[in-house]
Amino acid sequence: MFTGIIESIGSIRALTPKGGDVRVYVETGKLDLSDVKLGDSIAVNGVCLTAVELPGDGFWADVSRETLHVTAFVDLKAGSRVNLEKALTPTTRLGGHLVSGHVDGVGEVISREENARAIQFRMRAPRELAKYISHKGSITVDGTSLTVNAVNGAEFELTIVPHTLAETIMGDYRAGHKINLEVDLLARYLERLLLGDKAADPTPAQGGSITEGFLADNGYLKS
Incomplete structure (x- = not known):
């Protein structure tokens, strides 16, 4: 389980085909790995992955065909920036909402506009997820816990403050960008x-x- 509060921006260093699926190496940036053990879970753009190797400045994880099929992971390449969060513990401050790391579908950024110092995003969810998205409800976008400001059919709006833009990969979003979505548990x-x-x-x-x-x-x- 996760909180949706991003701890670090990392990057994909390598994606290696392996036996029909993929093994990925994620460089974790400022993420503290001192308490991470083999087998622990780390959310990468909202996808719960298991650390199978810990070289020191990141981790290797296996990405199954199912994950490649149902998430935007297939669009990542070496050098792609990613949101990272370690699994929560009993003493973790729950600053966002409960997030499972199991992506429900892939959405798309429709537009990006300035709104004072914030950025207003309009995004589209898969049609089958629209019923779970509500005004002022919670949604997870690439692992980030966010509050929905408006809903129109399968489209929804988010107002992202400067801190969130700086501490996540949302600053990179442009129209057409594919995003991992997890609806409220x-x-x-x-x-x-x-x-x-x-x-x-x-x-x-x-x-x-x-x-x-x-x-x-x-x-x-x-x-």
Whole structure:
């Protein structure tokens, strides 16, 4: 688990094809690795990776085909800057929100505009994730815990202050940039809980859709 508060900007030093997937070497910059052991988790642009080697100034991790398929990791190359966060501990200050490091989908930056000293971003999520994104709710973008300022369909807006721009890779974002998105854990689990016993049925388990008809049939809406 993570908090979505980025601890360091690192960079991809190497991406090595290995047995059908990829092994990546991440140079970790100012991230303190003194308490990191083999097998520990580190979020890279919001993707939870396991450290399999620790050369000193970074770590090696294996990136599966599944991760390459469902995240923007496929767009990274040697020299790409990345957001880094170590897994939280029982004494970690929870400054953002609970983040699993399991990416729900790949979004896209639509526009970038100045807003006083901040930057206003408009982003588009995959259609199937739109129902989890709410005004003033939390969303994770490339591992960064952020507050949604406006929502219009599958598009949402974020106002990013100078500190966040400096301490994350968001300063690099331009229109067309692909981003890893993780929706709020509570929203995702709430949807599943609302299904009740029907969660065991194959169709809801795969589609996971809560419709107005479903809510009415199960007593969640009053006529």
